[in-house]
Amino acid sequence: MTVESTAARKPRRSTKRVSAAKKPQSSEPQLVQLLTPEGERVEHPEYEIDLTPDELRGLYRDMVLTRRFDAEATALQRQGELGLWASLLGQEAAQIGSGRALRDDDYVFPTYREHGVAWCRGVDPTNLLGMFRGVNHGGWDPTTNNFHLYTIVIGSQTLHATGYAMGVAKDGADSAVIAYFGDGASSQGDVAESFTFSAVYNAPVVFFCQNNQWAISEPTERQTRVPLYQRAQGFGFPGVRVDGNDVLACLAVTRSALERARRGEGPTLIEAFTYRMGAHTTSDDPTKYRHDDERVAWEAKDPILRLRTYLQNEGHADEAYFTALDEESDQLAKRVREAVRAMPDPDHMAIFDNVYADGHALVDEERAQFAAYQASFAEEGN
């Protein structure tokens, strides 16, 4: 099933209600696009971008390395090294485009799939794997790269982003904040509340919704009757739909929304229209709920291929470049593989670490009991 046919799957309205409506909503509004699936550069009146060949190659490299990292993580899960993996396959342009629009002092609130954004923030990819291997629940210092911990409860982080952005505004800083979430998460109350708060406090936050068409097995039309980006209007801020497989458009649109936030003009909702090429996670079986031809149709819009075509057509990269990048990808995969295999299980006593910042009598008591219990085995072993 192609995505164009999703309109046909929408629940039918009665004739009466359709005639009452002023104009039937188009379910396929114009996407902001700067690079077509065929790799042709096109113009958009509102969004322009001018990148050097070096910068274009940089975006390409980011996408390729992220995809390779993701593939390696999927393989590691299959080999039993990770308990679970949430693949970003197909969403590289949305993540690298938006991620590269950020300044160092901006702050990112991701879900559990933002491996490409993490890459742009300089987070060591092996850091992302701890929670999927089961050695921690996050495990990095969010303040090092201004990249918050992954959030599993869908939608929660949009409120954290909004509050953080309210703080940025209070500080008189001109940084911006970006919150990532999915089309499924858009149904959560927290997302609606974050829209309300950010609008009424004019918070410098960008909501970046990756509409990858599916929330596990539920299609976007199970979440909304209007195109997602149009939600923003009801909250009083702009919404824009961008081709989520076009890294240039994602960069341009996010940059513009971040600048708007920095100027003190408040939030923007970006809907990156994209596709999750793989399973929801390694535990998921998408054959149960979607057809292969849908994926095939989206493969023709692959974010990496189209930039590659463009780079080649413009003469910005030659075969030697692509070969070297393949080599770099393999090196990255090797490093990740080795790091994961070497990742130690946490010390038993870590259960009691950092439950409280200021300590807690019960935790102290139970830690001591647990230590004594553990020690009793050591004694038996002697």
Add this chain to the structure above:
Amino acid sequence: MAVQKLPLAKALNESLRKALDTDPKVLIMGEDVGKLGGVFRVTDGLQKDFGEDRVIDTPLAESGIVGTAIGLALRGYRPVVEIQFDGFVFPAYDQIVTQLAKMHARALGKIKMPVVIRIPYGGGIGAVEHHSESPEALFAHVPGLKVISPSNSSDAYWMLQQAIQSDDPVIFFEPKRRYWDKSDVDVEAIPGPLHKARVAQVGSDITLAAYGPMVKVCVEAAAAAAEEGKSVEVLDLRSMSPIDFDTIQTSVEKTGRLIVVHEAPVFYGSGAEIAARITERCFYHLEAPVLRVGGYHAPYPPARLEEEYLPGLDRVLDAVDRSLAY
């Protein structure tokens, strides 16, 4: 003058004022906390003096209030959030339990969550549904949260200061039916440790352990029992997470008897936790099983029935008699 006689609500107000004054990172957030000063006037006058940027009227969205407070804490602020009534904290329960409580641990201790959530709780004011509940056990059960409740003005003043200074999330339960009770506050005192229980009344025959609104009832019960020649010790626990078991143990080793009193339903309540732990610690000192007095396993009743539902003097004294009869 350092010592003033203040209603509990006013002591909280002074405490918030001092916190706003001393630390520019402290923020007050909630529904109606600004111009109105909160439905119980606990934040009265604070917005006028500290501005809308520090004392923030929020949209009517509890998850939003706590969720954005988490974000503000991540940015270095110390939000003090007001939930208007006990029964309205549940839309925020997700943010409190899945996010606020765990953030510090998930970041391996690299970030702190200095958020205080103030909740007027408990019954006895003749309110409508969702305005009289005692959900403290639901929070005390969650690792990462601290749960406290003052019973008098001095504790209200000092415990709130200490909660705001804490780098951990604190659920601060305010006994709403004690808001108007006056007692001494020494604003120059050096407060004791936040989680230490207080002996509210010295006695030798039996120990009553209570917190928040029930402390007063227990002290009155002790006075009534004294007329019958019974010497009742009353502990004000002050903190439900952690619980100062050492102080309870010391008292029970002396009296040999313990009754835990709270407004919340007895079933799975904090009394169950205390009974279990004290039985473990004081098995050979106990002369009677630990008894519990509290609410029933039923929705908080309509106002005309709340006197039947809430533990009062008679039910506490009845439990004292039952314990002493062993």
